[in-house]
């Protein structure tokens with residue numbers, strides 16, 4: 328097992344917690360991570376092995392090739408003992424095997440809905456519902472795109488009445504903070520009312 | 523354990539993405555250390571015998587003078603997460619590094635933690 332030592336030579340080893348930022352291609356995931364992160368978003372590459380590709384056969388991916396998946400993430404230091412990581416999850420369905428690992432132990436998720444193509448966030452909504460991971464939907468209002476009200480998005484995505492929906496601008500830190508706060512409050516509410 | 527440098531390894535491949543794989547292949551899998559992408563690691567010793575380590579492991583230890591997650595190590599050194607896990611697992615089992623498991627794997631999230639996260643976000 329991993330050692331649980333949290334104090335070393337006077338230096339604390341903080342524990343980490345994570346939140347996922349999901350949504351369709353180009354929905355603003357990296358932008359949101361960047362606007363709230365204390366570091367410029369980092370990117371880590373994962374190479375899909377043949378075994379992982381097997382999961383993907385249904386999607387028609389050739390099993391013998393390898394693909395590189397880039398994951399970007401940011402960091403928010405909460406205190407000496409806790410660090411929050413925000414992971415932008417690759418939107419395409421064929422990377423879902425990664426979502427399984429990413430979702431494991433996550434505090435919750437933000438689904439970014441792109442007003443130009445609302446349907447691209449369906450897979451993310453489905454995934455989090457199925458995995459019972461608390462999530463909020465942040466509607467990223469792109470210039471010139473149709474405007475929706477929160478209620479319209481709630482309806483269009485058939486969201487449960489308790490799932491918070493917020494309008495946001497992923498480029499603006501205060502807006503990103505409001506989205507993360509809504510998520511943490513939602514997680515707290517769900518804890519208060521055990522299913 | 524493959525402590526000896528394999529001859530020719532240095533020149534085996536110049537591609538920084540390929541080379542770590544060559545190194546990782548020589549490691550035993552399934553050793554005791556189970557690292558997560560957000561396990562936080564830190565270098566544990568000042569006296570590092572660089573000859574006993576892979577060059578990538580030396581770089582990892584240099585980076586881990588301050589606590590870092592596995593994902594951060596991977597991003598900063600441009601080594602895939604899976605390979606970082608193997609190299610770090612070896613460092614941990616040999617006492618060169620320490621790791622702390624992510625919060626939610628140790629115990630369910632408490633209200634105090636949620637409050638701390640909320641405060642931290644508001645302070646941004």
Ligand SMILES: Nc1nc2c(ncn2[C@@H]2O[C@H](COP(=O)(O)OP(=O)(O)OP(=O)(O)O)[C@@H](O)[C@H]2O)c(=O)[nH]1
Pocket residue numbers: 350351352353354355356357358359415418467468469470495496497498
């Ligand atoms: N107007 C407007 N533009 C935005 C907003 N968020 C992101 N953008 C722009 O949209 C483009 C795509 O944003 P990214 O953050 O790269 O989107 P992503 O979801 O990470 O994209 P992929 O990783 O490629 O799926 C960029 O040019 C952003 O500047 C927003 O809230 N409003």
Ligand SMILES: [Mg+2]
Pocket residue numbers: 356357358399415
């Ligand atoms: Mg992106």
